[in-house]
Amino acid sequence: MPLPATSRFTLSLAALFCIFAEPAMAVQVTDNLDLGGAIRGRWDYDPDRNIQNFGLDTFWLSAKYTSDTWIGEAQYRFYGRSYPYRYTKNYGDIQFAKLAWVGYKFNPEQQVQVGLNTVPFGLQPYFGSTFYETLGNVIGLEDLQQVGVKYIQQSGDWNIQAGYYLRPAWQGKGTTNGVTFSSVVSEADSYVADGSDNQERNTVVLRVAKALDLGLWKSEVGVSGLSSSLENRDTNNDGRRNAVAVHYLGKNGPWGVQLQVARQQMSPRNPGTDELVTLGGYDGTYNVASRGNLYVADLSYDVTGKYLFNQVSGVKLYANYSAFDKSAKAFKTSERMILGSSFMVSQLYVATEWMFGKNDPYIGGSSYAQSLGAGGTDHWENQVYVNVAYYF
Template sequence: MPALPLRHTLLPALLTLSATAHAVPITENLDVGGAIRARFDHDPDRKIDKAGLDTIMLRANYDSDSWIGAVRYRFYGKAYPYQYTDKVGDIQFAEYAWVGYKFDENRQVQVGLNKIPFGLQPYFGSTFYETLGNVIGLEDVEAVGAKYIHQQGDWNLQLGLYGRPAWPGRGTSNGTTYSSVVTSADDYVANGSRNQERQIAVARLARSFKLGDWQSEAGISGLTSRLENRDTHDDGRRNVIGVHYLGKNGPWGVQMLAARQQMSPRNPDNSERVTFGGYDGTYNVASRGNLYVGDLSYSVPGTFLGDWVSGVTLYGNYSRFDKSASGFDSSERFILGTSFSVRSFYIAVEWLNGRNDPYIGGSSYTESLAQGGTDHWENQLYMNIGYYF
């Protein structure tokens, strides 16, 4: 009897796990757990119809009156889009790993691999797939250093000093990190650069307030760092400034962000490209450009199907990266999606649309965020099913 396709075997296996797996409390302050996620990709134009294991994650969290900490580690491999590897674990890296101290309920410090405090937190919108801010190295970025968080009434101040981006993990590429970070180009990246980012300083100041019926937050963020070029041995800089707004009115949510990224790499060919990497790949990004993000969401109240389905959210997210160099085409991403929980499972279903987007529709992976790739809209369907324990 032939084996069933993976799409018929994976979901029942996850459903079986839901009846037995759970987080393990070690003490009243420490618990350990993780997640098993599956992904489904459908792109008829490229004849892609894939289903398989996405990620295995392990985590630990510690929280006491004074000391806090968290670590999460991810494993990938074998299944699409990593079908070129032999087994799960051939690609692996830490997402975060830090310890912290709470001076009081309003002040804390975190040391280690932690999220840089830039823009909307923790993400630039409601999407699972994230925005173009992620692939140009601004959204959901972890770095190695210290972060100070201070809440004073309606004001929130976060300051970060980082020596370097995330430590490299394991894979087949130079880009073996969870975050998209400045990385030396792999051989397949034409016009790639060999830079490394050091001495990263980040500041974020935000204020909560009421705007009519909207509970709101507005803020400003700044980032500056040193770019060391491994070929010329000269130092350039990376400077970013951004403003954001977040609003909530009942079930409705709005998020907006605008940021200017300006990098001055000392590349030997004076090119206006900086190579970034992550998730076992490297690609070029235009050295100068503006990022715009807008997100609208609606949280559907109540539960459905006998309380099996809850937390239903509908959302639309648009992001655009306008590049300053002449002849460099803008990159755009538009996502319509929904997320919800089915008992212990978290599910996201998204219609992905991209133009000059390295991850959508088969545009040039290495050049879409620089000079450009497919300069017309492409689309595909994506679903992620995760059991978190």
């Protein structure tokens, strides 16, 4: 008699815990160079779509170099075979780089990074506390990496970051035109109706943030701006992508608040409709409304102490809401809400999230290719997501 899904998940999690319960340890090659990586498993549960899956999520290798002057980081990821990539035969059939940059520190307050690095836009490093990330990720603004040069300067309470990026990340190995870690402007695959073929080039970005105290809240307020060209390979005409954001980050004891409002406005020169731009990532491509506002609100609480024979620690509870309100009147607003927690179990990092989505390409089976464009099923769906990671 087959075990129920919850029992299979419990046994799989226990097995993973036993395998990786030894102390995590990166390989320190020299005093400056560390080699490491991660192995992550995931559990997806959505009874409405008969999804009850536990399997290998990601394997990646990483390298970090740090000295008084020279710095650098590289990370390469592998996916495949397990859900949601069961259409591939082997693990590693999908693979791509997240980071590959070298940098120089002029002094402790000033540095420059060259290569595939994180674009400094909005709340950093993510638009909230969630593991799954917000809708800002899938519209191409959150956790975004491109190839170029970034300058960082800390002057007292002020943090200034400026970047110039020649192009998005290089395409990795996969089955579609969207084989990158970041969600970037891409050539549409054949299954994307009203898809486009644009290339993003010459991205200029500036982020200015200031740390300050607002009563009992240790805070940061900031503003970001991004502008790039969109080269359409069908019309050979250039459009533009512009985005601006204002953000707030606050911490008061165990409580944390993150707020952000962003405006993205793309003016492509497509042969068809200019109301849509195709983006891609994680081995897929989909349409995004060319104009819209992104709203993000995140509330978190850190639970101190250790539990269950001192094996559970670093507990964090959080609630995150994001919405992409599109300018085109007929387009339906995309929304995502995540209630979750993250914690350490010995050397394992665990994130458990109850996710709700409306016109969300990744949650609840709405239209993958059109939810962020004209919209999908236009009603709320939900599913449970658990990620278990061992970092070495």
